[in-house]
Amino acid sequence: MNAARRARAALGRAYARAWRRAAPRSARTVPALPAEPLSRRFGQDRGRPIDRVYIERFLQEHAADLRGRGVEIYEPTYLERFGRCDRIDVLDLDLANPRATIHGDFDALPPAAFDCFVCTQTLSAVGDPLRRLREAHAALKPGGVLLATVPNITPDVPGEAFPDHLRYTAHGLRSLAAQVFPEPEVRAHGNVRTAAAFLYGMAEHELDPADFARDDPAFELVVTLRAVRPER
Secondary structure (H helix, E strand, O other), X not given: OHHHHHHHHHHHHHHHHHHHHHOOHHHHOOOXXXXXXXXXXXXXXXXXXXXXXXXXXXXXXXXXXXXXXXXXXXXXXXXXXXXXXXXXXXXXOOOOOOOOOEEOOHHHOOOOOXXXXXXXXXXXXXXXXXHHHHHHHHHEEEEEEEEEEEEOOOOOXXXXXXXXXXXXXXXXXXXXXXOOOOOOEEEEEOOHHHHHHHHOOOEHHHOOHXXXXXXXXXXXXXXXXXXXXXXX
């Protein structure tokens, strides 16, 4: 057995030497990638972060869902930008948040009160996401809509105020949401170029707009969820 391993290792080394001698120069050239990211703040200090392009596009596509009474976490950025709500609430644990109208976790939300719930990049930062989805479902009126996003490919930034517990694939988020909502709509967004640029801390303006036009399921940067509480 050891002899077979040694033989395979010797064969691998011989192949590598032959490749270095015979391969075209273009194939032998290794891309010179930076050793450090350009930003350790998700690119926020350079411009609009690349993941926010997908998040905001998703919310804009579903702007028609953002009506009636809505709730958003931490601040009402997206409900105010994309929605046409009659009333907006803000959920936050922090009692010092001047924008918060409801203090607490998801279980502090009143039952069957909201027509829409915007929950961006939050389910990854909670320890029991299935429980939170059930609480979000309970807070929605019949016919109410949850619009949520979660990260898949993302840096783990030391000292981040809301550190992630989880990363989600589209398959994983769909399986989780389906335990609470019937037929959740889940999509993955991103490709190798936008994922690499995000990891390096680049901002939207540093890429070509065409780079955002194609999604590659092998490189899920952001995963989005649209889920509706049934009328009955």
